[in-house]
Structure formats: C-alpha cells, structure tokens
Amino acid sequence: MRNVVAAALLFAGAARADELRLVSPNEIDYREIEIEHEGSADRDGGRVYSLDLGTGITRWWHVGAELEWEREAGPGNPTQIDGVQLETLIRLTEPGEGWVDAGLYAEYDRSALHGRENPDGVLVGGVFLKDIGRTTHTLDLFFDKGFSPDEDVSGLRFSYAWQSRWNIWRQFAPAVELFGQAGRVDQPDRFERGQLIAGPVATGTFLLGSAGRLRYEAGYLFGATDASPSGTVRWKVEMEIPL
Amino acid sequence: MKTLFALLLFIAAVSPLAADEPLRLTLRDHKFVPEQIEAPAHVKFKLLIKNDSAGTIEWESDELDREEVIEPGEERGIFLGPLDPGNYPFYDDRHQATKGLLIVK
Numbered sequence: 001m002r003n004v005v006a007a008a009l010l011f012a013g014a015a016r017a018d019e020l021r022l023v024s025p026n027e028i029d030y031r032e033i034e035i036e037h038e039g040s041a042d043r044d045g046g047r048v049y050s051l052d053l054g055t056g057i058t059r060w061w062h063v064g065a066e067l068e069w070e071r072e073a074g075p076g077n078p079t080q081i082d083g084v085q086l087e088t089l090i091r092l093t094e095p096g097e098g099w100v101d102a103g104l105y106a107e108y109d110r111s112a113l114h115g116r117e118n119p120d121g122v123l124v125g126g127v128f129l130k131d132i133g134r135t136t137h138t139l140d141l142f143f144d145k146g147f148s149p150d151e152d153v154s155g156l157r158f159s160y161a162w163q164s165r166w167n168i169w170r171q172f173a174p175a176v177e178l179f180g181q182a183g184r185v186d187q188p189d190r191f192e193r194g195q196l197i198a199g200p201v202a203t204g205t206f207l208l209g210s211a212g213r214l215r216y217e218a219g220y221l222f223g224a225t226d227a228s229p230s231g232t233v234r235w236k237v238e239m240e241i242p243l
Numbered sequence: 244m245k246t247l248f249a250l251l252l253f254i255a256a257v258s259p260l261a262a263d264e265p266l267r268l269t270l271r272d273h274k275f276v277p278e279q280i281e282a283p284a285h286v287k288f289k290l291l292i293k294n295d296s297a298g299t300i301e302w303e304s305d306e307l308d309r310e311e312v313i314e315p316g317e318e319r320g321i322f323l324g325p326l327d328p329g330n331y332p333f334y335d336d337r338h339q340a341t342k343g344l345l346i347v348k
Contacts, residue, residue, distance in 0.1 A: 031299065031312045059312070095309060096287075096322030133327050136308045170305040170332075205305050207339045242301065242337055 019048055019068065020179045020197075020221075020234055022161045023127045024138050025103025026095045029240055030056030032212070034064070036238040042229035046073035048082075055243075060091040073229070082118070083111040089127070101129040105140070119146035134167045143185075155184040163201070171204045177219065195228040197221040212241040265289040265320065268343070270300050270313075270335060275343035282347050284328045290345075293318040301336035307345070310336065 020040050036052040047070055054064025066085040071077050087107035095101050109121040125142035140161040159182065165175035178198035201219025208214055217236040223229050266288060269276045273296070282288055294300050294313040302321070303310040313319050326347045335341040 026308075031301070094322060096324075131308050133325075134306060134329075167306050167308055173305070207334075207336075209339055213336065 019050070020161070020232075021140065021142070021159075022138060022163055022177065022179075023089060023103070023105050023140050025089070025091050025093070025101045025127045025129050027089065028056040028059060028062045028091055029054060030059050030062075031243050032056065033241045033243060034238060035241070036236065038234075038236045040232050040234045042073065042232040044073035044229045045071065045075065045077070046229060047071040047079060050085075054087070062089040062091075063087070081112045083109050083113070083120075085109045095129075096131060099130075101131075103127045105142070119148045121146040136163075136165045136167060138163045138165075155186045158182045158185050165203060169204070171206060173203045175201045175203055175217075175219075177201050177221070178224075179221065193227050194225065196224040197228050197232050198224055201234070210242075212239060214239055265291045267291045267293070269293045269295050270302075270341070271295040273335075273338055273341050275333075275335075275341065278342075279344045279346055282324070282326070282345055284347050285325045287322065287324040290321045290323055291318055292321065299337060300341075302333060303336040304331060304333035304345070306331045307333070 020038075032055065034052070034054040036054070037050065038052070039047070039049045041047050048068065049070065050066050050068040052064055052066040054062060056062045064087045066087065068082045068085060069079060070082045071079040085107050087105070090104045092102045092104060093100075103126070104124070105127050106124045107122070109123070111118045111120050121144055123142050123144035125140060127141075128139045130137045138161075142159045142161075143156055144159065145156050160180045161178065163175050163177035165173050167173050176199070178196065180194060180196040182194040199219055199221035201217055203217045204215070206214045206216075215236075215238040217234070219234050221232040221234060223231065266280055266282055268280055268290060270292070280290075282290075292302050292311065292313055294315055294317055297315055299312060299314055301310060301312050307323060309321055309323065311319050311321055323345075328347050331345040331347065333343050333345060
C-alpha cells in the first residue's frame, strides 16, 4: 500500500516535489549578494541539494537562480542534476508596520530530466511573517503546477511551511518547523495522503567582518504521515556578501 | 451589527499601543549616537536612523529580526515592538565593530 501511495505521489509530482522551501517576506538581500547551499537527506535514501545565487534588486524585490540536483528515494538511484530554477520575491509590506508582514513568491523550474515524471513547473504563493517580541513566525502557502509542452502532467498542488524561531542569541536561535505537501487540490483522496514532516532546527548567524555574514540552519524532521519519510535531515548555509 | 461591533472591539483590544514620537538614532564617525537608546516596553514604535557618514551602512539586529540599508545622508524608519523589557543589541553590518544597544524598559 505504501508503494502504491508513493507511486501515486510520484506520478502526480510537479517539479521540485521534494524541496523543503521556507521563504521569509523580509528576505530581500538589497545591496548584498546571497550565495546559499541547501540540502536534505531522508531515511528512505532521498537526497536534494541546491546552490543558489541571489540579490535584492530594490528594497522590495529579490531575484535568484538555483541549480538543484537530487537522488530519488530507494536503492540504486543515481544522484543527478534535477534542474535550474528562477525565483523572485516581492515584499508587499514594510517590516513590522502592520499586524503581519507579507510577500509574494514565485519560481519557475526548468527540469533537466524532462519527461512525464520530471516536468517543468511553476510555483506561486504567499509568504507571511510575524515578529512577537524575540520570536519570529513564518508561514508560507504555495501552489504549484507541473507542465510539459504536449500534456498536462499534474494538477494544481498545495504545499505549506511553518517555522517559529526564538531569537535568543545571534549565533544560536532554536526553532521548530514543519513542511507539508497536501497534493492535488482537485483530488481530495490524494490531498488527504499528503506528506508532513516536522521537527526542531538550529539557526544562527556569524559575523565575518568585511566578508559579510554566514547564516546556517540545521535540523531533523520527523515524518508525521504514512506518505512522509520517517526522518529527514535538513541543512542550509548562506553567505551574505555586501556590495 | 453586534458581531461587527464585537469584532472591532476585539481588534482594538489586541492591537498594541503605539508610541507617539519616533526614536532617533544617528550614525556618525563609525559610532551610533546615542550608543544606547531607550524604548518603552509593550508598545509599537518607530526608530528613525540617519546615516551621517560618508559610506553606506546596514543597520542590523538579529535579536529584533530587522535590517536596513541606509545610504549616506539618508534617514530611514524601522517599525519595532511591542517588546518585552530587556536589552536588544544592534550593529552596522558594513562595519561590524560599530555597535549599539536598544534598552526596552
């Protein structure tokens, strides 16, 4: 049954199905270059790695490009380049002015693997942030759709992410987070068999003088549904270099 | 109508109070003036930061989850709070030895 569910999810999968994406509306690296590496490794053998280059064009508009490679869960699968992604974030509110900060995020994924199971994809969504004292809470709601030139390979899918962080120290700020993929919004049965992983994460920042800042995140996420990997290690390292 | 009134009352009740006047901070000769600045606890306030130096600065506080690039001669505002009493460090990310402290009382 588990294999049937996994096959159904793979069949339905738009591009970037396994990427763990958490976006803050205030993450505009204006007058900075951002170089970022993210990765995740689950206990079923799945691996996703990415290398990202981005910058803030204005105080409210961030753009980036990303190269991603991955290995599908299961024995004997090769690690291969998955595709190239173009992403943009528009900040819609001034940080802290209103009750919640909001932004609009979009990305286009050009698959390097091609075919029905590895389509190109478009993802759009709202990203929200609320600071309460020394804590920061981020909520992302995404819709994505995969497509190829000659056929509709997947319906509209919904995914979400949440992180609550305690900004206790610069070098170490503990957080809890979750990532969910609810599946196709037009197929409730598949929707109910979505993935959900959640767990603790350590975050922090180190100052590197004129070289800028080094940010990190590292955590372990537990699977909360049958369709989820039982455990996933997630990490992120980001250099912010002033221009 | 009663529901709408109750909703407005609820929003008013949970909305934080806001300080009337913004706080002001200047960066001059690689120093924040003043280096320590006091803010009221449990209210929302605006911090106006003026860059009175020759180079670009980036005001940043990891504890407050805020950063702002400010060009020479420019003044920009940052919305903060409501905050619990305590000390909240900040610095200029372009000259990281330049530090200050927001004291919330």
